[in-house]
Amino acid sequence: MNEHLSALDFDEIAAGFTMESVREHAIKCADCRTHLARISANREAVMADPRFAMTFARLPTAPRNRRWTRWIAAAVASGACVALVLLLPNRTEMRPKGGRPGLTLISAEGRPMTMPRVGDIVELRANQEPHPFALIVAVGTSPSSTTVLWPLETSHSGRIAAGSYASIRLQVTPGPVKIVAAFSDQPLGLSDALPPRSRPGVEFCELAVKPTP
Amino acid sequence: MEANLRAPRCQDMLKTLRDSEIRTLYEACAPSSFRRARELLGSDADAWDVVQKVFCRLAESDLLHQAQARPMAYVYRATTNACLNELEARRVRGRSMHGSNDTIRAHGEAVHARDLLEKLDERIDDLDRRILVLSFHDGLPQEEIADVLGVWRRTVGRRLSRLRGLVEELESIPLKRTL
Numbered sequence: 001m002n003e004h005l006s007a008l009d010f011d012e013i014a015a016g017f018t019m020e021s022v023r024e025h026a027i028k029c030a031d032c033r034t035h036l037a038r039i040s041a042n043r044e045a046v047m048a049d050p051r052f053a054m055t056f057a058r059l060p061t062a063p064r065n066r067r068w069t070r071w072i073a074a075a076v077a078s079g080a081c082v083a084l085v086l087l088l089p090n091r092t093e094m095r096p097k098g099g100r101p102g103l104t105l106i107s108a109e110g111r112p113m114t115m116p117r118v119g120d121i122v123e124l125r126a127n128q129e130p131h132p133f134a135l136i137v138a139v140g141t142s143p144s145s146t147t148v149l150w151p152l153e154t155s156h157s158g159r160i161a162a163g164s165y166a167s168i169r170l171q172v173t174p175g176p177v178k179i180v181a182a183f184s185d186q187p188l189g190l191s192d193a194l195p196p197r198s199r200p201g202v203e204f205c206e207l208a209v210k211p212t213p
Numbered sequence: 214m215e216a217n218l219r220a221p222r223c224q225d226m227l228k229t230l231r232d233s234e235i236r237t238l239y240e241a242c243a244p245s246s247f248r249r250a251r252e253l254l255g256s257d258a259d260a261w262d263v264v265q266k267v268f269c270r271l272a273e274s275d276l277l278h279q280a281q282a283r284p285m286a287y288v289y290r291a292t293t294n295a296c297l298n299e300l301e302a303r304r305v306r307g308r309s310m311h312g313s314n315d316t317i318r319a320h321g322e323a324v325h326a327r328d329l330l331e332k333l334d335e336r337i338d339d340l341d342r343r344i345l346v347l348s349f350h351d352g353l354p355q356e357e358i359a360d361v362l363g364v365w366r367r368t369v370g371r372r373l374s375r376l377r378g379l380v381e382e383l384e385s386i387p388l389k390r391t392l
Contacts, residue, residue, distance in 0.1 A: 007351040008361070012285045015241035046244040051257075055265050056239050060272045110367075123365060151339045152362070153270075153294035158339035164375075167340065167368050 131183035157188035326350035
């Protein structure tokens with residue numbers, strides 16, 4: 001390893017997470033050793049701050065029993081890609097013609113695809129034209145569930161720059177799933193992507209995914 | 214009867230395991246989450262709020278499995294998202310994205326990233342913002358940005374090229390490139 005370590009590497013070393021080769025570099029490289037010492041000192045100062053313990057004490061101690069949601073989310077995410085095949089069997093691309101918003105499934109090789117298989121890692125792209133705001137969710141039916149796929153870690157829409165598209169990387173897992181993308185000229189909330197999907201000014205694109213084994 | 218007794222015991226064990234995992238993750242990753250949040254937001258109080266949000270979400274939901282593959286990458290992503298949400302909320306409230314002047318002087322690179330976020334606001338989308346923070350603020354290489362955000366490396370490369378072009382248009386702002 002010739003290059004210096006990244007910020008992520010330093011944080012992982014300080015947290016005790018990293019690989020031996022990375023740790024060795026941090027020990028041998030003077031610059032990295034200095035930086036690591038600074039990170040470690042900062043880390044100790046943060047942990048000594050009373051707010052460190054107070055923040056932890058405020059965390060919920062009994063997680064909601066929703067372990068099934070991980071399977072639904074995974075099934076939704078992967079299945080969303082495959083449903084394309086069922087809805088548009090003769091098309092390799094989900095994007096409607098004429099500058100309308102749409103969803104496209106891209107293989108690892110960078111080609112539009114319609115038949116993802118379980119285990120495939122695929123990219124789901126959403127083009128926004130002509131609407132700048134989009135919210136993409138995966139919808140499971142049994143049991144009913146909704147998982148926001150894009151933007152990450154939020155429950156409201158994100159803005160896609162003109163001429164660009166939203167991109168999500170998904171791993172295909174067994175089971176059917178439906179992906180719904182809502183597009184609008186105004187910011188959207190999660191409720192806007194839920195049924196009934198007939199809100200004025202909001203355009204929807206759906207993709208049913210049924211992965212093949 | 215035996216089954217009825219077994220089920221709750223098993224669940225208790227799972228809860229204990231999850232609580233223990235969350236504690237371990239918190240102790241390992243919360244200092245990094247706080248440091249990045251403070252740099253990006255320029256405020257201790259807001260940074261602790263971000264740490265609270267990141268780990269609350271981890272504790273309340275079933276995201277633990279996501280964090281287990283590469284915990285620090287998950288925490289980087291969640292912290293970045295929470296900080297960008299806070300910056301957006303500040304913008305909506307009519308406040309500047311910047312914190313106090315003292316904090317600005319203390320975290321030059323973060324100010325640089327916030328400057329870019331503010332100046333490029335209308336021209337970039339959410340993914341661009343996350344890439345911008347991880348590249349221009351954290352200086353992560355493209356592979357690690359892709360790892361943190363869960364997108365393809367070539368997507369990161371394409372977005373970064375465009376971002377660099379936009380940044381170069383802002384002539385007065387010095388450019389810090391990702392490796």
